[in-house]
Amino acid sequence: MNKRKIIEKLMLGVISTLAVISAIPIFAIMFNVYAEGLKHVNLSFLIDLPPPPVGDRVGGIGPALVGTFTLVSLAMVIGGAIGFFTGLYLSEFSHTKLSQYTQMFLQIMVEFPTIIIGLFAYTILVAPIKRFNALAGGFALSIVIIPYIALNVREAYKSIPYTLKEAAFSLGVSAPVAYLRILLSTARRGVLTALLIGMAKVAGETAPLLFTILGTTFTYFGGLDQPINAIPLLIYNFALSPYERWHQVAWGAAAVLLTIILLIFIVSRLIVKEVKL
Amino acid sequence: MSSGKIFYNTLTFLVFISLFIVIAVVISLSVTSYPIFLRDGLFFISKSVWNPVKEEYGILPALLGTLITSTLAVGLATPLAISLAVFSAEIVPPRFRALINNISDLMASLPSVIYGLWGLFILAPILNEYIMIPLHRYLGFIPLFSTKPVPTNLFTASVLLAIMIVPFASSIIREAYSAIPYYLKEAAYSIGLTRWEVIKIAIGYVKSAIFAGLFLALGRAMGETVAVAMVVGNIFNLPKSLFDMGYTIPSLIANQFPNAEAYNYMVPALYGGALMLFLIGLVINFFGLYLIKKVMIKS
Secondary structure, eight states: OOHHHHHHHHHHHHHHHHHHHHHHHHHHHHHHHHHHHGGGOSHHHHHSOOOOSSSSOOOOOHHHHHHHHHHHHHHHHHHHHHHHHHHHHHHHTTTSHHHHHHHHHHHHHTTSOHHHHHHHHIIIIITTTTSOOHHHHHHHHHHHHHHHHHHHHHHHHHTSOHHHHHHHHHTTOOHHHIIIIIIHHHHHHHHHHHHHHHHHHHHHOOGGGTTTSBOOOOSSOOOTTSOBOOHHHHHHHHHTSSOHHHHHHHHHHHHHHHHHHHHHHHHHHHHHHHHHO | OOHHHHHHHHHHHHHHHHHHHHHHHHHHHHHHHHHHHHHHTTHHHHOEEEEGGGTEEEEHHHHHHHHHHHHHHHHHHHHHHHHHHHIIIIISOHHHHHHHHHHHHHHHHSOHHHHHHHIIIIIHHHHIIIIIHHHHHHHTTSGGGOSOOOSSSHHHHHHHHHHHHHHHHHHHHHHHHHTSOHHHHHHHHHTTOOHHHHHHHHHHHTHHHHHHHHHHHHHHHHHOOHHHHHHSBOOOSOOOSTTSOBOOHHHHHHHHGGGGGGSSSHHHHHHHHHHHHHHHHHHHHHHHHHHHHHHHHHO
């Protein structure tokens, strides 16, 4: 073997090793979360109120689960709708100045630190009524996903062949029917993936919720104008608390959250796979 | 009005809402933080003091903490991200490629609070025991390692951030790498180059994409809140070594904002920090997007 061959073997080995090293954390995280978390998870863990910091009561994450479900629904209804139609506009009317500016702004906003959005939601919806509330959290999460969904929906509509668009309009149907029934069924996988990715993102977001929903409430749901809890926020608060009991609940909640994210991720991958066949 | 017209107007209205929200966020940051800049000017950025009782705020330590953790994270992530991208696009057998890309994408979509939880209870003690304490013991004379380490500090935050941004940066690099025209690689092989030499050429070819990925990752690392807040130590002092407990701007906001309303200038100070974060992020992301655009035009 000459020198070049040896260097080749060496460098390929280095690259492969580094690649393997960079993949270790994901397996370590999944292993640790399930090893520490699953032993606390059962049906009553999903339903019960969180336990007091000391004592024997096992407790659960019921309110946080309800809260996350509420917040994700709010974000998907508000942010999903605005994001979807914005993306549709960006793709189909891309020649307008409005479209160009909006796209530029959304591309910047996609990388916005989400804590800034939390501050914004606080200014708009919490400070005026002087009470943390579910709506503010849902609003903040909506802002987080609007750019994600808009930019991905734009890609989905952009990928429809031009001839298909012409064919749709040549049927003589109105624009809403053409865009929302005919062309949407062509772009549905891209759109669905965009919505699912947005959903996974908001289900795990913590920073926008820090100043909007309070999170320490022990009620399940008291209305959109009342404080609410969420699983990511519960993990954050409980993990930073000094109580061993709450750390265990945080691990259990993390196992639940990880499962939710994994399920959404797998479904979105199956959809993408289907589109390639 | 025809249904087409109504549809178009509704669309335009919703687009305006999206646009309006972005602008409103920036305006709200500027307006709320205005008093602190009016009172302290640039001292707000260049001073190191956090004394709510005396209403004195200077965010230099948090600013430095943000810059230190994010650049160190990108530094650590760079070789890993490039290797992961090259490994998936070039080295691994094609039938495993999708699997590796899926794992990498899954990593990118894990909630940061899970990274934070793991970082706090698993990563931090391991780093402390096997890396930080030995470094301090044997290389403590170097100022970077001079502080006696505790598990949560700037270094732990940097390592956790690096782990979090690797898949993100790597996916951008991977996309550019797979878009390299095959005839380019064939030409390289045809003159008898080894695989490593071809990879070297290919990496040079996607240089801009690599920089773009790293810049966007830098922006992400700077804005990351909860994961960092959980492992950075959250102590307000000017960092003297990597093993100091510290603050970053997002973690400062996360920790201090809940009691900010009790003081006159703390809310403006924290919004001022957010504004600085936004402006730095804006420059970095603009540059990253510009590089990506350049890559896309090239391919």
